[in-house]
Amino acid sequence: MERFAGRESRARATGRDRTRQRVVLGSAVLALVVSTIGSGAFGGTPIDEAADGTLSATATLVAPAGPAFSIWGVIYAGLLAYGVWQLAAARPADPRQRAVGWLLAASMLLNAAWIVVVQAGSVTLSVLVIVALVAVLAVVLARLARSAPSRWAEALLVDGVAGLYLGWVLIATVANVSAWLSGLGVGGLGLGESAWAVVVLVVAAAVGAWLSLASGRVAPALSLGWGLAWVAVGRSSGEDTSGVVVVVAALAAVVVLAAGVAGRVRARRAVPARAARVV
Secondary structure (H helix, E strand, C coil): CCCCCCCCCCCCCCHHHHHHHHHHHHHHHHHHHHHHHHCCHHHCCCCCCHHHHCCCCCCCCCCCCHHHHHHHHHHHHHHHHHHHHHHHCCCCCCHHHHHHHHHHHHHHHHHHHHHHHHHCCCHHHHHHHHHHHHHHHHHHHHHHCCCCCCCHHHHHHHHHHHHHHHHHHHHHHHHHHHHHHHHCCCCCCCCCHHHHHHHHHHHHHHHHHHHHHHHCCCHHHHHHHHHHHHHHHHCCCCCCCCHHHHHHHHHHHHHHHHHHHHHHHHHHHHCCCCCCCCC
């Protein structure tokens, strides 16, 4: 059985540590509430209808089909569980929590901000917010990769959730930027819509594969692969059918998932004496 490396922090918890824990949990609750409004509850406008439908599942050739977005339920549940866990069970002065706690809180606030600006109809601002969100989550994953989780709960709720979150936000960013460009009337950038979609999907697959190999984690590949697979499904029927996009998106999903597995195997071989990173 794989073991997790022990990690005992002798540092004492400070008031900043306690504040961080509360802010993380509060941010998770806020993100969940705002996402509920973004789903159309409490008088909110569903995201696929906001901003004149610019971000709907059929807005561009690289938008995942509607069912793909159900992954948000898993991510939000994971973020809320993380918020509770890091307050109730984690050591406040734990180095890994100090390294990523504030950043994860920022990511959840950016997530909520993205929903708010989309509901307000500002697609341009939504691009800026989601790019910032990707950057924050990339830093989180990089910091987590410096050390192994010491417990199963930490592996699942910190590394696993952050990985899923980043992988999905990557494909969401692809869809968001493409929709923004399409709204400006330059969706294909002179290449044509199908050719542009192929370029974007190849770039997304390359970034996802590199991320999985570099971090040694499977979780980002799982959520990015999920999104790419649903892009293929979305383009296989309806008015925006595109055979070439179906093939490229499906292959991109396979490449990303294979890279996730390869990165995981390489990480285990590289540090056999350390805790295996299972997610």
